[in-house]
Amino acid sequence: DGGITQSPKYLFRKEGQNVTLSCEQNLNHDAMYWYRQDPGQGLRLIYYSQIVNDFQKGDIAEGYSVSREKKESFPLTVTSAQKNPTAFYLCASSIVTGRNYGYTFGSGTRLTVV
Amino acid sequence: GENVEQHPSTLSVQEGDSAVIKCTYSDSASNYFPWYKQELGKRPQLIIDIRSNVGEKKDQRIAVTLNKTAKHFSLHITETQPEDSAVYFCAPLINQAGTALIFGKGTTLSVSS
Numbered sequence: 452d453g454g455i456t457q458s459p460k461y462l463f464r465k466e467g468q469n470v471t472l473s474c475e476q477n478l479n480h481d482a483m484y485w486y487r488q489d490p491g492q493g494l495r496l497i498y499y500s501q502i503v504n505d506f507q508k509g510d511i512a513e514g515y516s517v518s519r520e521k522k523e524s525f526p527l528t529v530t531s532a533q534k535n536p537t538a539f540y541l542c543a544s545s546i547v548t549g550r551n552y553g554y555t556f557g558s559g560t561r562l563t564v565v
Numbered sequence: 566g567e568n569v570e571q572h573p574s575t576l577s578v579q580e581g582d583s584a585v586i587k588c589t590y591s592d593s594a595s596n597y598f599p600w601y602k603q604e605l606g607k608r609p610q611l612i613i614d615i616r617s618n619v620g621e622k623k624d625q626r627i628a629v630t631l632n633k634t635a636k637h638f639s640l641h642i643t644e645t646q647p648e649d650s651a652v653y654f655c656a657p658l659i660n661q662a663g664t665a666l667i668f669g670k671g672t673t674l675s676v677s678s
Contacts, residue, residue, distance in 0.1 A: 482664050491574075493654060493670040494609070501663050509665065541608065547664050552597050554666065556608040 454478040457542050457557035463565050464529070464536065472527045472560045474542035481547045483525035484554070487511060488539040497540075500525055501547055529562065537564050571655055571669035578645050580678045588655030588669055589637040597658035598631055598638045599666065604651045612653075613640070645676045 455476040464470045474483065482501045486494040496509030500519040514533025519525055525544075529536045539561050543554040568591040578584050588598075599614035615622045615629045615638065622629050626645075631638040638657075642649055652673050656666035 484665055486668070491670065493571075494656075494668040496665055496667065499663065499665045507663065507665075510667075545664060552658055552664055552666070553599065553611045553614065554601075554609075556610075558608050 455542065455544055455555050455557040457540075457560050459560060460558070462560055462562045464562060465565060467531045469528055469530050470562065472529070472540055472542075472562070474525045474527065474557055475523055476544045476555070477523060478544055478555060479522070479546075480544035480555070481522070482545045483519070484543045484545075485509075485515070485517065485525070485527045486541045486543065488541055488559075494541060497527065536562055538562060569655065569657060569667050569669045571672050573672060574670065575673045575675070577675045577677065580645060580647060580676055582645055584640075584642045584645055584649070584674055584676075586640045586653055586655070586672045586674070587637055588639065588657070589635075590655075590657045590659075590667075591636065592657070592659045593633075593636060595636075595657045595659060598629065599656050600627075600629060600640045601654045601656060601668075602651045603654065603671075609654060642674075645674075647676050647678050650674055650676045 458473045484499040485497040498517040500506035516528045541559045542557040570589045596617040601609040602612045603609040613629050628641040652671045654671050655669045659667045
């Protein structure tokens with residue numbers, strides 16, 4: 452998937468469960484990002500990481516957690532504290548030097564609460 | 566978060582017409598202004614971007630213009646084709662968010678033949 456892979460493509464979660472969405476890139480990009488997409492809301496930033504072992508909250512971080520133990524991987528955990536998790540989740544990566552800020556997106560994970 | 570507004574939210578044009586989408590932002594320190602296209606069921610793709618030292622940039626049928634004083638930038642598509650139908654997002658770089666892009670809510674463009 453163009454160097455950045457999200458899995459699974461579809462995910463179903465029961466009430467009260469935590470689930471983890473995977474995002475892996477082989478582009479040697481320094482920065483990685485998680486966005487949530489809802490109809491009519493655009494893409495809203497959840498978390499981002501510009502370097503290994505460091506990450507920052509975005510606009511809607513509540514109920515989510517991340518880790519960045521490896522440059523290639525940036526998994527997102529949707530916790531039971533996220534009250535409305537049903538959405539399309541997009542992961543992206545970019546380099547941070549040379550003023551090239553363009554993103555490469557993964558193909559997304561659609562999460563549904565059942 | 567930072568305020569990013571896109572207008573219009575929907576736009577319908579006839580094939581061959583031009584389309585213009587405007588994006589306003591609040592961070593005067595922003596210095597990178599991209600536009601993304603998302604076709605139905607697919608991931609967003611970067612289609613054009615501009616940096617703050619340039620006023621206009623063209624790539625075939627698409628162009629982006631920037632007015633830093635007024636804090637807005639616009640996407641221009643000429644000679645529209647049905648395959649231009651998609652959702653378009655502006656995503657200015659907000660310096661307080663490092664390299665993270667803040668996306669507008671999107672404009673749904675429909676091109677009818």
